Amino acid sequence: MAGGAREVLTLQLGHFAGFVGAHWWNQQDAALCAPSEAAAPPAELCPDVLYRAGRTPHGRETYTPRLILMDLKGSLSSLKQEGGLYGDAQLDAAIAWQGKLTTHKEELCPKNPYLQDLRSAEGVLSSDESSVRVWSDFLRVHLHPRSICMIHKYNHDGEAGRLEAFGQGESILKEPRYLEELEDRLHFYVEECDFLQGFQILCDLHNGFSGVGAKATELLQDEYSGRGIITWGLLPGPYSLREPQKNVFRLLNTAFGLVHMSAHSSLVCPLSLGRSLGLRPEPPVTFPHLQYDATLPFHCAAVLATTLDTVTVPYRLRSSPVSMAHLADLLNFSGKKVVTAAATIPFPLVPGQSLPDALVQLGGPAAWTPLSACGGPCGTRCFALSVVLRGLDGARHTSRLAPGTALPSPLHACTTGEDVLAQYLQQQEPRVRSSAHLLLAPCNVVPPYPRLFSPSLSQHGLVLDGSPPGAAVESIPVLGALCSSSTLSQTLGDLARDLSTLDVRRWASFLDAGVEQADVEEALEELGSLAQCYRGEDSLTD
DSSP: OOOOOOOEEEESHHHHHHHHHHHHHHHHHHHHHSOOTTSSSSOOGGGGGGGGEEOTTTTTTEEEOOOOEEEETTOTTTTTTTTTTSSOOHHHHHHOOOSOOOOOOOOOOOOOHHHHHHHHOOOOOOOOOOOOSGGGGOOOOOTTTEEEEEEEESSSSSSSSOOOOOOHHHHHHTTEEEEEHHHHHHHHHHHHSSSSSEEEEEEHHHHHHHHHHHHHHHHHHSSSSSSSEEEEEESSSSTTTHHHHHHHHHHHHHHHHHHHHHSSSEEEEESSSOOOSSSOOOOOOOOOOOOOOOTTEEEEEHHHHHHHHHGGGGGGGGSSSSOHHHHHHHHGGGOOOOEEEEEHHHHOOOOTOOOOHHHHHHGGGSEEEOSSSSSOOOOOEEEEEEEEEEEGGGGSOOOOOTEEEEESSSSGGGGHHHHHHHHHHHHHHSSSEEEEEEEEEEEEEESSOOBOOTBBOOOOSSSOOOSSSOOOOEEEEEEEEEEEEHHHHHHHHHHHHHHHHOOOOGGGHHHTTTTOOHHHHHHHHHHHHHHHHTTTTGGGOO
């Protein structure tokens, strides 16, 4: 691969983050492996931003994610902690030893049926998607031996020894064992970068990994000052009122995580298919052309990964890239470090339709599905906006109306697709700082991406009218957006109010994990200050 990339190091912290990350890396791998046509333009995205080239001890060239992931004991299933590319580290050590050897072999976990089907020669998916238990069940990408960092003091399965509370997560990176291991892996990846632009962190918000993320962002800010740190706080699908302790811990972990990670990150964006960060459960969001099961992390994570694959485009471009730090500067002015995400998955385009036609039909931002558990955009003030639209053939970018035809909208007068998108954003959000990117490359949704799509979609995600196509959907156009808006005032304020109603002393196990009553009061104050930043009447721009 060509050099000169502005490298990004990815951290995945937690099991749901592992689900989102597995889909994310599978989509990157699908883009790398996509067949190229002789007439196709050069790839718009630079894979070297996310991947590193290497070589095994036996001289085999490798291309692996620049990734550090942390998860709990029992989360890997049949995946080896050292990965499969570089051989067995214990066996290599044994070869160098000339003395007597005794081998004790642990029984391997059987491969998940879904993963077996994916790797079968026919490639036919006959297994139930609900059989996917852990993220390693469907990860198709080889990892470097320095990627996986296991936390053995807590269990992934069972009711005992769980990583449930923010304080537990903080304490992990206070232990020399885990702190030194993380620092060692950071130095390994960072020192080989020519121009490290920053770190993207995928972190569970709802459990104790919220505390791990807080300490990790603090470490990165201290050691790599000036680099971008963009944190994606991940929350799984809907929750039940029948589990009061889990709900209370979810609220506390989310509140503490947002406060601490926003203090040490360039930008923080919560991502969830739920509609609320607080104690009151809400039904999950819906998409016109998606049919997903919100109780399955495998499904929820796929939708969130597709969103991430789109909104992170600006700092992964091969030409004219926007650095992570510049993207953060666009969105987080005046102390607004928390942003929301929204997407249209897939972007609704019918055969023969142009981009101006589709945008006029789509309407305004209210047509985008919010994905930050912050409610809808209606009636809110937008302060800054970054939008990416991908997967539209170049011939569709501008209007095809015959000369002399009355123009349905000013968008139809634009001469480039970039101008169409910029004009659309100016119409929807006048006087707002905005950035827009238009890509030819679609999002890849080949297996093991779950089968979520309406039968009305074509193989390339176009909306068909009539009999359903026979081919499975392989790629889709997607619109994604990051926005700093006044909706966060209510969202963060509601989170603070829910927190203020709790008598945390009733949940002694949360306090026993290392958080004090004074810490709760400080988090309340910080949430209030964050919410105040987004009050529309105080943040109007010229």
